[in-house]
Amino acid sequence: MSVHLIRDLDNLHRSLMTMCTMVEELIHAAVETLARPDLHKAQELAEQDREIDNYDVAIEEDCLKILALHQPVATDLRRITAVMKISGELERVADLAVHIAERSSCLVGSTFVQVPPKIHTMADNAVNMLHESIDAYVNLDTALARKVCRQDDIVDDLNREIIEHITNLMTQSPDIIEPALHMFSASRHIERVADHATNIAEDVVYLVEGEIVRHRNRSEKIAS
Incomplete structure (x- = not known):
């Protein structure tokens, strides 16, 4: 491997780690707004999301430059491919964070004041999955990556x-249907965070082992 390729891969890795940190902070802040709806905070998070979008574009451009200049093969090629895919997954998580904050802001002044306790449990699980999927990438740890894949079922x-709880609330109190639907949507967005964390974990398996495990059923991913 040439010195220039090593340098470019290191720079790429640092950019992705910076993006990871920004996304984790964004999703944490978004989940916190469920307990304290705040329209101003939702707008602030949307501004941060635009910065993350810029990182995603810059990382993709850097990956394409490395492919063109160095024509990497084997592990180096897989790393660049994985970085592009992970960057895309992180960008989508940032979008979900903004959507969560937007749904939360719609609850300002509403009669729907009780956030289902399990939402916080699910959010903790989803954010932890995201963090562990990134740890798996940093440490090239396929055992941790497969653990993340298993945890997706818990979040689901x-x-x-x-959703069943919110549906029951709407049946009992039709006057809360609109705010309840916002909470319903926020729950779905949180669940999607776990899906993207799982995708990142699958990319780690591909990076380390050169094997694509996406679209396999859960038992096959764990056993392989």
Whole structure:
């Protein structure tokens, strides 16, 4: 591997780590707004999302330059491919954070004051999955990556329970249907964060082992 390629890959890695930190901070802030709806905070998070969008574009451009200049093969090629995919997943998580904050801001002044406790549990699980998927990338840890894949089922189950709970509330109190639908949407967005974390974990398996495990069923991913 040439010195120039090593330097460019290191720079690429640092850019992705900076983007990871920004996205984690954004999703944490968004989840916190569920308990304290704030329109100004939602607008602030949207501004931060635009900065993350810029990072995503810059990382993709850097990846394409490295491919053109160095024509990497084997592990180096897989790393660049994985970085592009992980960057895209992180950008989508940032979008979801903004959507969560927007749904939350719609609850300002509403009669729907009780946030289902399981939403916080699900959010903690989803954000932890995101953090662990990034740790798996940094440490090239496929065991941790597969653990993240297993955890997605837990978040899916929590989301179903939350939706059932909100649906029951709407049936009992039709006057809260509109704010309840905002909470319903926020729950779905949180569940999607876990999906993107799972995608990142699958990209780590591809990076380390050169094997594409996406679209396999859960048991095959864990066993392989």
